[in-house]
Amino acid sequence: MNMDQATALSGKVAVITGAASGIGLALALHAARLGMKVALSDVSDDRLSIARTQVEALGAQAIAVRADVSKFGDVEQLRDRAERELGAPWLVANNAGITKIALTWSHSAADWRRMFDINLYGVVNGLLAFLPGLRARRSGYILNTASAAGLLTIPAASAYVASKHAVVGLSETLYRELSASRSGVSVSVLCPALVKTNIMQSSDAAGAGSAMQSSHAMSPEDVAVQVFDAIAAKRFWILTHAAHMEPYIRARAEQMVTQENPDLSSADPDVARSSSAATGVDFLAAPSA
Template structure:
């Protein structure tokens, strides 16, 4: 880590549960002060208590990443309590599945507002704290869905691909200011994302449930990868070994990769037609 991030102050959105909680506990274990930002104050308070019971230091902050004023309050509290922050993790997110046409426009708006615009708001409002001190790191939580673009996940794919593109732009813009950027692209792992899952198709709900339940990777595993990425200033964090292979496959053989995706989409459409 050399001289980077010596203040050891981190803020994480959506940290009251799931991956956000795992990231919070991982950094707290390394003696970081952790700001737990969550829409549900009770969940944030529980994570703070868990950290403090282990001898750590934490702060609970209520915020909805859809609200600019909420995030401005987070910025103000970080300045008041800690005189700034060293690492920003834009983690808050929701799950959704459905084709471009079948997904209701309200669900498109909901998914993009939280999963993409929430990250944009976090970067826009919190990055200036890091630029000012000419040090720090930003972690944006995307998904391997933003790379693979599997069918029947249109809104989710779009949001996560946007987070990857945002992170690539941000990485170049932050470099002159001494601020690092990472984008995490996990595949399915054991988490509570289904608690906020929307889909017009019960089959997609059942598929997602199976994938999450059968996942061999845990939220703690992903948090470990993110912890290492921050300390090594690594940009792309693809947490699953099979996803790393698919990432290379798509880059090296894009036409073949698309044929496989198209075949899967055709199979999905065929099953849907038979049920109608």
């Protein structure tokens, strides 16, 4: 544990959505180790109860609030309970998210709506609910969980990719606004690649589990360490897999500025391989002219 972080964050309130498992739970546990009070939110009462027990076992004061982040009223209630029972929030982690591996023409209207309601509007609702208080107090931190899919594209995940690109664009715009207005509030965008979480084992991500065998698949705990290091440094971009992603990001940027068609150099082959396994389409073959 970084003792400077613990000193800086001890007693402050963290609100974390999608906190019952995966990255969200790892963030909650790490916040607890740093002496923060933690409001955990998710849609599963049973998993939330277990997560709260784990956080409290570390000596932290915690509450568990069932909330559907796609519903603004639920997020308002999360804010109100956090303020009433723990105090004014300082860290707001808009982390809840879902995915689906399917070809674009296999996504239903309901698939698109659900993906954006949770992945994008979950972030928007978090900002609408918590940002006014953070700005009024001129203190606080926002963490928006996007994905490597907010910087690159994943074949057979168009709804997910679109929602995560939106989160990245929203977050960078917000960063410029908060900085220029000297708001006292900071923001980071989290863009992990493969992380060993339930999102990749869900029925909506069927066929993607093979990606977890990749050598660069990371534990949620390692992601949490990087997140809190970035918060301490007030670093906007959090690319947990930066070394792995760099060649694909650079290749994509080069293709943009030279107006060349996308090719294999700008796609993560591990992810492309799992998308191929899920759909039967070979995404590792060179694109046709």
